[in-house]
Amino acid sequence: MTVQNKPKPRYHRQQLQKGIESLPKLGMKAIRSAQLIEATMQVVDRVGLHKASVAMIGAEAKVAPSIINHYFGGKSGLLEATMKHVLQQLQAAVQLRLRKLESDDVVARIIAIIDGNFDPSQVESRVTKTWLAFWDHAMHEPTLFRLQRINEKRLVSHLRFELKKVLPPDQATDVAATIAALIDGIWLRGALNPAGIDSQRAKYLLIKYLSSQGLS
Numbered sequence: 001m002t003v004q005n006k007p008k009p010r011y012h013r014q015q016l017q018k019g020i021e022s023l024p025k026l027g028m029k030a031i032r033s034a035q036l037i038e039a040t041m042q043v044v045d046r047v048g049l050h051k052a053s054v055a056m057i058g059a060e061a062k063v064a065p066s067i068i069n070h071y072f073g074g075k076s077g078l079l080e081a082t083m084k085h086v087l088q089q090l091q092a093a094v095q096l097r098l099r100k101l102e103s104d105d106v107v108a109r110i111i112a113i114i115d116g117n118f119d120p121s122q123v124e125s126r127v128t129k130t131w132l133a134f135w136d137h138a139m140h141e142p143t144l145f146r147l148q149r150i151n152e153k154r155l156v157s158h159l160r161f162e163l164k165k166v167l168p169p170d171q172a173t174d175v176a177a178t179i180a181a182l183i184d185g186i187w188l189r190g191a192l193n194p195a196g197i198d199s200q201r202a203k204y205l206l207i208k209y210l211s212s213q214g215l216s
Contacts, residue, residue: 032071033081035061040082045126049079049133080143083134086127087151093119094158107215109162110179114206117155117183118199128191156180166215175213182206 039061043052054075058065072078094116101108121127138144156176163172186205190197210216 032061032063032067035063036068036071036078037082037085040078041126041130044133045129048129049137054078076137076141076143079134079137080147082130083144083147086122086130086134087147089121090117090119090151091154093117093121104165106162106166107210110159110210110215111203111207113155113158113162114179114183114203117187118197118202120199122187123190123197123199125196128197132191152180155183163215175215179206179209182209 036057039057040052043056043060047056052075054065054068057075057078058068068074068078072081094113097112097116098109101112103109122131134144135148138148159176159179160172163175167175183202183206186202187197190202207216
């Protein structure tokens with residue numbers, strides 16, 4: 001019988017370490033993406049999107065600019081990823097409120113949708129400036145325009161779904177479109193105001209409109 005020599009422990013550890021190092025770092029992209037999205041909003045808040053270079057964003061996130069190109073393909077891709085993150089936060093804020101309500105409490109559910117759109121995550125300075133930059137670029141970037149249309153249609157669809165429980169279909173469509181326009185308009189006026197967005201005032205005005213439509 002031939003006796004095989006056992007591998008030395010040190011050699012075995014070295015091979016194991018090499019194997020570990022060769023494994024894909026599955027969480028690294030998510031970590032880097034989160035850092036860069038946060039850095040993008042911080043830089044946009046300070047200098048605006050036009051002046052927010054890849055180098056500035058990389059410096060804010062403490063990563064090499066090449067990482068941005070690697071993960072996002074440049075500044076436009078990073079803005080898209082940032083807005084997807086902001087939109088996810090928006091939907092989470094709305095759904096969190098809706099889950100606490102009964103399905104037949106229509107007015108409360110509409111108010112929850114309104115309230116979610118003025119959630120703190122949507123009205124802080126760095127986010128409002130990112131939204132404004134997004135709207136500006138969406139007029140010229142098809143991918144960003146598609147995101148905007150998805151968000152716009154989602155809001156109207158959520159409102160119309162609730163309103164159709166208590167209003168005729170045509171009226172529900174009109175009221176949903178008006179509420180959505182009021183949300184966007186009040187939000188935009190607040191975003192452009194040095195004092196910022198007054199969420200309570202916004203909610204008051206929109207509830208007043210609901211009452212004018214017999215929804216109270």
